């Protein structure tokens with residue numbers, strides 16, 4: 001039970017609002033105007049909950065949170081964030097914040113969070129974390145690129161909070177895998193993970209699928225039926241393809257997210273639910289907002305934490321490991337003795353642009369394995385449409401048409417190979433069949449001509465970005 005609450009906020013107006021609201025809810029409330037005052041309250045009183053503003057003069061909310069956690073205290077701490085300050089919000093999560101209140105704070109929002117904390121039996125208070133290797137999604141997730149390591153790291157850290165996570169990325173980049181990872185790494189892992197594909201159902205069906213319906217709610221509703229939000233109680237709901245929902249449904253989703261309340265279709269009773277929501281889309285939601293088909297307030301509520309999964313072509317260094325992972329899996333599944341890729345097969349895989357991302361790679365490897373190539377997968381087993389073409393990175397295509405100079409083709413091939421090897425000169429030279437010195441000479445000429453301007457690090461696109469600032 002939460003009895004004593006501490007409010008820390010330098011703004012008297014919003015502080016008093018919270019104090020009053022919590023007193024109305026029967027709590028004993030303490031207030032402080034800065035982090036130092038807040039911490040001494042924490043030290044003196046046995047507070048059950050801290051609500052702190054993030055931005056305050058002097059030490060901010062994060063500093064306070066860190067001090068509380070360093071002192072070994074595990075009570076829930078809620079941070080108050082403004083729209084758009086998601087970077088700080090994620091930092092707060094990493095420091096052990098329990099959840100967020102987003103400004104403008106409504107009484108319903110606060111009461112919903114309180115109710116949840118009280119029915120949580122303290123699980124929200126810094127639970128012991130499972131190890132990534134212990135979870136199914138954690139084990140099956142491959143990726144050693146900086147981009148992937150950072151994403152996994154963030155996912156695991158946010159998993160322990162209740163924060164809503166929005167996962168964006170092209171088709172086949174691993175959104176669902178990350179959603180499962182977040183669930184399995186969370187204190188909710190023993191409870192259900194419920195996926196709803198919002199694009200698969202017509203609007204009215206989707207509504208009753210999500211919220212359930214009462215008997216007689218519509219023609220064909222012969223029985224009362226529980227919705228996915230009820231089934232997911234205590235666990236995680238994964239709203240896949242959320243960009244495809246209608247504006248009317250978005251309004252209902254916003255209410256569940258903010259107040260954790262809903263009604264069944266045709267029902268009058270207000271239901272409460274304790275679910276953690278993870279949403280995914282490959283749609284550009286900011287564009288959808290501009291087009292008037294997605295609610296801005298829902299967007300901000302969803303993307304408290306935004307994991308942006310980069311397309312595979314932007315992290316080609318992950319291709320070999322992923323390919324080996326799928327090779328091992330499908331060789332075992334099909335009981336064939338395929339063990340490795342030939343060097344030119346690896347080069348081909350790396351050079352491909354993977355418009356279908358990891359899923360396309362997985363399918364490619366599965367097809368190769370099914371062809372039963374013997375011990376080694378060679379280029380002829382890889383059915384890559386368009387081969388090494390595809391050119392999202394603005395590099396010249398390696399097209400050898402009559403009319404091209406030899407020099408042009410050579411340059412294009414060298415640049416392409418460098419790119420596909422993650423700018424490893426040694427590997428590129430090996431693939432091209434030239435000495436490292438020859439390659440280095442050519443590279444310095446390209447550099448001086450301004451053609452090769454791509455030092456490996458600077459070339460990488462932002463691996464993970466959080467929130468809208470990026």
Ligand SMILES: Nc1ncnc2c1ncn2[C@@H]1O[C@H](COP(=O)(O)OP(=O)(O)OP(=O)(O)O)[C@@H](O)[C@H]1O
Nearest residue numbers: 140141142143170171172173174175176177358359
């Ligand atoms: N990093 C990874 N390591 C191992 N397997 C991966 C990885 N990323 C994706 N996969 C695999 O690739 C396939 C596609 O991933 P997933 O279904 O999560 O993509 P998605 O982003 O949800 O795609 P879509 O937008 O089409 O629904 C799955 O079989 C998944 O297990």
Ligand SMILES: [Mg+2]
Nearest residue numbers: 172175176240
């Ligand atoms: Mg998916």
